[in-house]
Amino acid sequence: MMRSRLGFLFLIAVTILVSGCNMLGVKPWQRDVLAREEMQLGADPLDAAIDDHLYFSKEASSGGRSYAGGGCGCN
Amino acid sequence: MQLKRGAFNTQSARRRLMAASCALLGAGVARSQETHMAPPDSGLLEDWSVDSALAYYHEDGRIEAIEPVVDVSKVFADGQAVNFNVTFDALSGASPNGALTSHTAQTFASPSGKPEHRYTTAPGQLPVDPDYQDDRIAVGGNWTVSISRLDQVSVGGKVSAEDDFFSATVSASISHDFNEKNTTLSFGVDNEFDSIHPIGAAPVPGSDYALAQKQTGGKTKDGVGMLLGITQVITRTWLSEFNISVDRFQGYLNDPYKITSIIDSAGGTTGYEYESRPDQRTRKSAYWENRVAWSSPVSTALSLRYMSDDWGVRSDTAQLHLRWSLSARDRYIEPTIRWYRQTAADFYAPFVLNTDMPPSGYESSDSRLGAFRAMTYGVKFAQKLPGLGSRAESELSVRAEYYQQTFDERMAVPLGLQGLDLYPGLKAILVQVGWRF
Numbered sequence: 008m009m010r011s012r013l014g015f016l017f018l019i020a021v022t023i024l025v026s027g028c029n030m031l032g033v034k035p036w037q038r039d040v041l042a043r044e045e046m047q048l049g050a051d052p053l054d055a056a057i058d059d060h061l062y063f064s065k066e067a068s069s070g071g072r073s074y075a076g077g078g079c080g081c082n
Numbered sequence: 083m084q085l086k087r088g089a090f091n092t093q094s095a096r097r098r099l100m101a102a103s104c105a106l107l108g109a110g111v112a113r114s115q116e117t118h119m120a121p122p123d124s125g126l127l128e129d130w131s132v133d134s135a136l137a138y139y140h141e142d143g144r145i146e147a148i149e150p151v152v153d154v155s156k157v158f159a160d161g162q163a164v165n166f167n168v169t170f171d172a173l174s175g176a177s178p179n180g181a182l183t184s185h186t187a188q189t190f191a192s193p194s195g196k197p198e199h200r201y202t203t204a205p206g207q208l209p210v211d212p213d214y215q216d217d218r219i220a221v222g223g224n225w226t227v228s229i230s231r232l233d234q235v236s237v238g239g240k241v242s243a244e245d246d247f248f249s250a251t252v253s254a255s256i257s258h259d260f261n262e263k264n265t266t267l268s269f270g271v272d273n274e275f276d277s278i279h280p281i282g283a284a285p286v287p288g289s290d291y292a293l294a295q296k297q298t299g300g301k302t303k304d305g306v307g308m309l310l311g312i313t314q315v316i317t318r319t320w321l322s323e324f325n326i327s328v329d330r331f332q333g334y335l336n337d338p339y340k341i342t343s344i345i346d347s348a349g350g351t352t353g354y355e356y357e358s359r360p361d362q363r364t365r366k367s368a369y370w371e372n373r374v375a376w377s378s379p380v381s382t383a384l385s386l387r388y389m390s391d392d393w394g395v396r397s398d399t400a401q402l403h404l405r406w407s408l409s410a411r412d413r414y415i416e417p418t419i420r421w422y423r424q425t426a427a428d429f430y431a432p433f434v435l436n437t438d439m440p441p442s443g444y445e446s447s448d449s450r451l452g453a454f455r456a457m458t459y460g461v462k463f464a465q466k467l468p469g470l471g472s473r474a475e476s477e478l479s480v481r482a483e484y485y486q487q488t489f490d491e492r493m494a495v496p497l498g499l500q501g502l503d504l505y506p507g508l509k510a511i512l513v514q515v516g517w518r519f
Binding site for chain 1: 083124149169171242244247253262263270307309314317318329369371373397399424451452456483510512516
């Protein structure tokens with residue numbers, strides 16, 4: 008169940024992101040919107056770090072966006 | 083984590099911490115004034131970006147925490163980038179000890195084992211140690227360097243210290259751009275080493291709480307993780323990222339302060355035992371994030387995560403940020419909603435029957451391993467301000483979040499436990515101010 012679900016997600020994403028990557032994307036002079044602060048991955052690193060610490064200490068899951076370790080004894 | 087009484091003046095420490103935090107956030111004001119008197123490039127941090135925040139977290143009837151964070155970073159002309167960050171946590175309040183709510187009063191010893199630290203929980207109340215305390219300081223850094231026009235290598239480290247816990251993590255990653263830098267593949271590894279010295283020593287897992295059987299020496303656990311990611315520019319207004327990660331921890335994975343109630347067939351509490359978890363855990367997750375600019379002022383960041391582990395926990399997470407820029411992008415408001423659900427670990431049980439001990443030998447009543455749903459509702463407001471020194475602009479922000487857990491899988495309970503709130507859930511708020519300059 009777990010493997011099939013992960014595999015399904017992986018298949019979808021890889022299909023979209025890799026197989027079609029040559030047809031996707033923009034030219035360098037079309038990156039104006041992508042250059043905006045809110046379009047950056049990890050645009051608010053401190054907000055994310057504080058939230059991740061909260062969720063790490065209150066839930067059984069962590070990571071995904073980055074490493075899953077918490078570096079604290081709260082879980 | 084630390085549970086002890088009387089060794090620390092909480093109010094005094096909180097005032098000192100608040101003063102230090104205000105000084106931290108106020109440093110920007112001082113720099114602003116200095117820049118009026120000195121050339122723009124004369125400051126020590128002139129070419130550095132500073133991101134700072136002060137967060138206050140409060141749980142309904144339980145823990146509260148103050149967390150100042152500061153991160154400084156710099157990008158050099160040759161593409162190298164470095165950053166350093168410092169985080170401090172001061173937690174205090176009441177923490178559930180794992181025992182079950184009962185119709186009768188319950189008395190517990192504190193982890194220190196000292197008679198004067200005993201506490202009593204009233205009938206119908208969730209047993210909590212009223213003197214929970216935890217101070218943590220964490221320091222980290224990261225260095226990224228380009229090894230070619232399309233390849234980057236990054237290495238980092240982090241140490242974190244509490245009175246009863248020390249953690250050190252090292253990480254490294256490599257990324258490669260192709261397809262006119264519209265696609266990035268990345269691969270990273272990390273290794274975490276933890277040392278645990280519980281207050282009053284680590285209990286023997288699964289042992290009788292009344293006998294207070296403790297193990298000698300400290301405990302350790304270590305973990306190794308890998309992350310494979312791909313980032314793709316889809317269109318001029320759509321960026322997508324997909325990650326697959328796996329990590330494996332082994333060693334002492336118990337919470338040394340958690341106990342489980344032993345219940346007889348009538349629902350009466352006959353005793354308690356320390357929790358006992360497996361000494362290995364492997365987690366796998368898939369994460370997908372999409373950032374889309376819908377119009378000039380409106381953009382969204384939607385992330386989905388699926389995680390599973392070999393303890394039987396499965397979880398789904400969906401989070402949406404919507405940013406609405408106002409006043410020629412000088413300010414923005416950003417509502418957030420997060421939905422989360424998890425299944426229980428195979429060995430989770432809110433209590434054990436004295437006639438039916440778990441066949442695996444593992445058990446934990448830690449509600450974080452139970453089945454629940456959680457919702458987070460938040461909003462952030464940020465105002466752009468004139469830059470300091472050579473910085474083009476600075477940003478002052480405030481945000482607030484409300485977090486609620488609701489347990490939705492409930493065991494059949496003996497008659498003597500009916501009418502009690504055995505799954506109280508959790509309600510918490512977070513308030514944060516931030517200054518980036």
